[in-house]
Amino acid sequence: MSEKLQKVLARAGLGSRREVEQWIAAGRVSVNGQIVSLGVRVESDDKIRVDGKPVRTAAAEEATCRVIMYHKTEGEVCTRNDPENRRTVFDNLPRVSAGRWIGVGRLDLNTSGLMLFTNDGELANRLMHPSFQIEREYAVRVFGDVQEGHVKALKKGVMLEDGPAKFDNIVQRGGEGINHWFYVTLSEGRNREVRRLWESQELQVSRLIRVRYGSLSLPRDLSQGTWRELSLDEVNYLREQVQLPHEDRSKPSVKSRIGEQERLRRVRRSVSKHRSQAHRRVRRR
Template sequence: MSDKLQKLLAHAGHGSRREIETWIESGRITVNGKRAKLGDRATVRDRILLDGNLVSLNSAATEPIRALMYHKPEGEICTRSDPKGRPTVFEKLPAIPNGRWVSVGRLDLNTSGLLLFTNNGELANKLMHPSTGLEREYLVRIRGVASDETVQKLTGDGVMIDGRKAKFDSVQPADMAEQGTNRWYRVVIREGRYREVRRMWDAVGHTVSRLKRIRYGTVKLTRDVKQGQSSKLAPKQLEKLVRSVGLGDAFAGQLYSAGRDGPGSRTSGKPARASSTTRRGQRASTDRSPRPTKKSPNKSTRGNSRAGSTTARRRSTKS
């Protein structure tokens, strides 16, 4: 059966639907020799080229779905490359076989915290789509103290952002040691519009001085994942995340198991040319010469040695 071109490519891990739609609009994709346009459908048997390079679709239904959390520090941007030479979040991700990492949403330059990545564009699209209503939780430090009326406005009536109302699901004081003239709050929101959290606080007269995302849907940023590090989601974490957007049955055969592709250890933030597991496996397969072992003498051997030494002493005495 055919699928929309952007869905087919996203499912094969070549990008998110939105990203692929921009490629189609800019004429970067051809299908069977013809320039693709939005609305075109295709199958895995079609010849699809991206920038003149053949796109592989064989892994669309067989490649295990992978996902990881990344602790983004301030100062990194969420694009694959930057004309200004600024560091990007993709530079520190581990290598991935048969695909590439697709970012689930973005964080602006001055925002830190949790970013999710997956090799499955269809999953990334679902996680970002407004219809799923996934919660995003942030730690936010504002200048001043929010009054009860301000909190009510942010969670009840809402504020206007780009001609649309926006509001938080909740605003709660955060128990943080660093306070002074600033105050920390935990906020929960179900949208991901551009700089929305900052702009909402600006709309009620409070400037955001620090912002950190600590949860996306069912995934929480854990303390052991330091800034600039990433960690693969454990199988149960991934399954829970996939089911939260209604794709559990569709991707049941592609979810990795602990035995086949279990969660990897945290990475230091340096890009990997090959996985450490693979390198260790290669060394193990080539370094298997048997090691010499010390054999303890058995009882009969020890007995014979004592008997021999006794006989020798008797002979020397007679002589």
């Protein structure tokens, strides 16, 4: 059964349908060796390429919307390939059988915490779109003398270089000296917005951690550099927030699996413990 090309490419995780339509209109997509135009339909055995690179696709009945939660480490970049050969968030993600992982927004180099990735381009695009206003929460360590006037200004709204911005809520969580922790929430994800808001008050952010996205909080047992597959209920919560239909299945083999990096750490700890015990037994002899 044939399907519209843009629908097949979006399902493959390459981008939203709107983005894919722009690629087709620009002549970047070919089917069976021929550049195609908008409106073309494809079969499951057609050979599709974008910018000359083959695309792995899955039939509608085989496709499963997957979402993973990842604990980003400071120093990791959010690009797929980095010209400076720095570590990227994609280095630690599991392989996906069709399409690719798409990051739901980004965190800058010196920010850690919760990131979401999905193989569904339409879901990723909607989750990032400001019209849906999904709340994000950050733990922020601020360097400087934070006054009540600063907090009021940041909640009322300030003008940044790319327009007005504000925090929906600010809660102080203690600290020492001129370093104080705050939990802040906002409903958009502009570049370095949390840092720029505090800088507008001549205050410096010395630590920044995203701890929540919507109702999904960063688990305490999810170590930095590791990931967890979201359950079907969690996936459908996200889809519901952006007005997409519910899925009726998840990826059962990895539904509650810890990240590969954490699994390897546990193996190494177990081997190290075994060697240490063996060494002690030898010394006793």
